[in-house]
Amino acid sequence: MQDFRTLKLLDRFEKVFSTFGIDYKIMRKILQVKLMMDRRRVPTIFTQNAKKNQEEDKNQYIKSLWIYVLFGLFMVPFMLMGENYLFQMSLFFGIFTFFVMTSMISDFSSVLLDIRDRNILFPKPVDRKSISAAKAVHIFIYISFLTIALVTIPLLVGLVIHGPLFLLVTIFNIILIDIFVVVLTALIYMFVLKFFDGEKLKDIINYVQIGLSLAIMVGYQLLVRSFEFIDLTVALEPRWWQGFIFPMWYGANIELVMNGHLVPFYVSLSLLGILIPLISIWLYTRLLPAFEQNLQKLSYHGKAKVKKRSKLGGAILTFICTSNEEKAFFRFASLMMKNERDFKLKVYPSLGFSIVIPFIFIMNGFNTDLSNLSTSKSYLTIYFSLIIIPTVMVMLKYSGKYKGAWIYKVTPIKQLKPMFSGTIKAFLVKLFFPLYILLSLIMIALFGVRILPDLITVFINACTYCVICFMILNKSIPFSASFDTANQNSNSGILFMLMLFVPVFAGLHFVSTLIPFGSFIYLLVAFIVLLIVWKPAFNLTWEKISD
Incomplete structure (x- = not known):
């Protein structure tokens, strides 16, 4: 079985997974099988092609990411707006979060809520926490591909304009946002699974996704309206509710590092940007057993309701x-x-x-x-x-x-x-x-x-x-x-x-x-x-x- 480059890179973080009580070797083997199966999912558009070489098989997902490279070009102007980092980078991270969150909701929720692993692996002597971790990392791998396609060009522009320190802090923030988005989605589904079951649960999950989509759009509007334009300058008047707009956490983070504005409001937002993703990961690992147990509710179809035609x-x-x-x-x-x-x-x-x-x-x-x-x-x-x-x-x-x-x-x-x-x-x-x-x-x-x-x-x-x-x-x-x-x-x-x-x-x-x-x-x-x-x-x- 092929050893993928992403897995070799993941090996460097083995101790991190072990810290959370995850059997890394088992998780790695599950991931290896999942990635191998992903290579076999060739789009129907390519099934007619007689030349099915290895390079073609492994690049089908990559080929679909070019549109995100195009979207990334629209984020370049935020790197050229001067040195009001709180404003421009909050907007940058807001747009980035929009793309990642929508992709997570539409493309990877079905992976997160997949219950087929239970039928295959649960009867085996495999740690259930490792199974769930493999599922989450599987999503992270593809979210990482999407992230690279989306932010590579803007970050190169930012490196030229603002220097290597700006690049390093931005990459750190992007990693935290990716982690937070995936874990937040999982925690929301955990909450829904706790209180609903059967067919009603499946409907509730769809409504939750619509609610998340609406929250992204409304949150982005709140982000923009947090700033006021006065004589071509951008001003921010701190409000307590701005602490719930998490793209601002990372804009404040860069403002602190690049401009050295040690304002209590900025420090508070920056701490939230670091602590909340870490706390969410801790919660996710603690709640994994209950999450996997409640996922079984998705296999319950209930009795079919016969509706009379009016x-x-x-x-x-x-x-x-x-x-x-x-x-x-x-x-x-x-x-x-x-x-x-x-x-x-x-x-x-x-x-x-x-x-x-x-x-x-x-x-x-x-x-x-x-x-x-x-x-x-x-x-x-x-x-x-x-x-x-x-x-x-x-x-x-x-x-x-x-x-x-x-x-x-x-x-x-x-x-x-x-x-x-x-x-x-x-x-x-x-x-x-x-x-x-x-x-x-x-x-x-x-x-x-x-x-x-x-x-x-x-x-x-x-x-x-x-x-x-x-x-x-x-x-x-x-x-x-x-x-x-x-x-x-x-x-x-x-x-x-x-x-x-x-x-x-x-x-x-x-x-x-x-x-x-x-x-x-x-x-x-x-x-x-x-x-x-x-x-x-x-x-x-x-x-x-x-x-």
């Missing part, structure tokens, strides 16, 4: 779907999106972001003066809720039960159109529409009933946007691919390009509001465009479907 729901379904085949796929996709835990782990957090983002732009545009809000056109920020659509469209092809996809080819399906149109309608009705209704009600409360035609137009454009994403993305049978390939897909560039359609829709909508009755004209045009693109988009044959 006449109203049947009437709505008949109105939405034009054929019995489309109704069948609509119901099937709805059940998959509702019951597929891995799907919800990856998709639901993004729903939380889409709720908050429009209002963040409104707050940033008006700051504290909301007197002219009701007469403005800021309601068009609701278009930013559409940015989740490309991601969800990609995720619709994944499932934890993907091996059952053979059923598609043995059923008497005459056309593929009902399969895809029914699935996309299920996403729009079951996931996007409730979210959009909530946003619309808030927008109407802020801007008045006058924007109702505009809100209808935005939803029509959202439907058109779904069709455009479907036409551009690779065509795959819904819920037919393994989630193991989701982290390694090569869709990052396509998703980034598809998101550019959102400002195009918003720009055209804004232009239409500048002419008399323009909103109603744009509504009619949007509806006609939807009718034109919808019908031919789903006329596909099996030959056009990727395996």
Whole structure:
């Protein structure tokens, strides 16, 4: 079995693991197997390639990280803002935490909550603390890859501008943030597992993830608003609640080291930045046995609840779907999106972001003066809720039960159109529409009933946007691919390009509001465009479907 470089690097910290009562040799062997298995999870896009050499196998995850290198470029300006380290580095660490936390929630929560290790290793004479530690370190390895991709370029710029001391302190802070994010997520799940079980627990975990996503966005806004700009200078007035904004802990840390400002407030924040991650690790190791025991609750499925179909729901379904085949796929996709835990782990957090983002732009545009809000056109920020659509469209092809996809080819399906149109309608009705209704009600409360035609137009454009994403993305049978390939897909560039359609829709909508009755004209045009693109988009044959 291959000895990975990451494991050789990990060997230098053997005494650290032993200090926490972890059998390092057992943990290392488990990690070695996990990393070997990760190499075998080759994305479907590469399965058609006849040349499957070793170098190609081990670099699939690395290939998907280039988008984070691009995001890292947006963090470079914070290295060039002068020497107000508390301000610029708090923002830097805030953005960094945003990317790491969202990746942890969407990509690695399923690893943290994986219970398959219990079935294989628990009957063996293996220390359970070592099993849990291997799971956590497994996550840390991939979080480290993501971190390196994200911060390498900004740190090189910081080294040139601010010197090696700045580089060393920043790297130290980044390591602490990575540790804190992973352990904090685990501790939150521990708390949830303590009080809930069965199917309710799985739903609660999804709600916790949405809450974490919202907390990240709100916390970042609090971070920005902690500072005031006075005559082109940045001022901070200490407040007690700023101690809960942990990116500021590390901004204060660098302020102390680089500028030597031994202010009690800065010292307190710096101590929090060091002590809290260490305390959280100690808590995590102490609570590991209870955590592993409570994880067993995830294997309890409970009794299936049989819901009676209401006449109203049947009437709505008949109105939405034009054929019995489309109704069948609509119901099937709805059940998959509702019951597929891995799907919800990856998709639901993004729903939380889409709720908050429009209002963040409104707050940033008006700051504290909301007197002219009701007469403005800021309601068009609701278009930013559409940015989740490309991601969800990609995720619709994944499932934890993907091996059952053979059923598609043995059923008497005459056309593929009902399969895809029914699935996309299920996403729009079951996931996007409730979210959009909530946003619309808030927008109407802020801007008045006058924007109702505009809100209808935005939803029509959202439907058109779904069709455009479907036409551009690779065509795959819904819920037919393994989630193991989701982290390694090569869709990052396509998703980034598809998101550019959102400002195009918003720009055209804004232009239409500048002419008399323009909103109603744009509504009619949007509806006609939807009718034109919808019908031919789903006329596909099996030959056009990727395996």
